[in-house]
Amino acid sequence: MQKLVREGFLISEQGTNGGYRLARDPATMTTLEVIRAIDGPIILTNCFTAQGDCDLTKQCTVRAPLRRVHEEILKLLDSITISDLSAEDQPAGAEGGLRTRGIALTMLAH
Numbered sequence: 673m674q675k676l677v678r679e680g681f682l683i684s685e686q687g688t689n690g691g692y693r694l695a696r697d698p699a700t701m702t703t704l705e706v707i708r709a710i711d712g713p714i715i716l717t718n719c720f721t722a723q724g725d726c727d728l729t730k731q732c733t734v735r736a737p738l739r740r741v742h743e744e745i746l747k748l749l750d751s752i753t754i755s756d757l758s759a760e761d762q763p764a765g766a767e768g769g770l771r772t773r774g775i776a777l778t779m780l781a782h
Contacts, residue, residue: 679709698758704749714749716742 673692676682681701682692694701707714719726719735729735 675710676706681706681709694754698754701754702750703752703754703757704746706754707749714742714746716745 673682674684677684677692680695683695684690684692704714717738719729719732719738726732
C-alpha cells in the first residue's frame with residue numbers, strides 16, 4: 673500500500689479513523705498504471721526488452737505473435753480503470769463484478 677501512496681494513487685491518513693483513500697478520481701487510474709507502479713514493467717518475455725535478442729531472434733517464429741499478445745494485454749489493462757472494478761459501476765446482478773466497494777487497489781496490490 674505504501675508503494676501506491678508513493679506513486680500518488682493513495683493517500684494515507686493517520687488516526688483512529690485513518691486508513692487509505694484514493695488520491696485521484698478512480699476513472700482516471702488504469703489497471704496498467706497501478707500494476708506498473710506495484711510490479712514495474714510488464715514483460716511477457718525477454719524478447720521484448722532492449723536486451724531481448726538471442727541467437728534465434730532472426731529465425732524465431734513465435735516472437736511476432738507473442739509481441740501482439742503482449743501489446744493486446746497492455747491495451748486491455750490500459751482500458752480498464754479502477755472505477756470499472758468498483759461494485760458501484762456494476763449493474764445489479766452482474767456476474768464477476770466486485771462485491772466490496774474500494775477493494776480494487778488492494779486486490780491489485782496483492
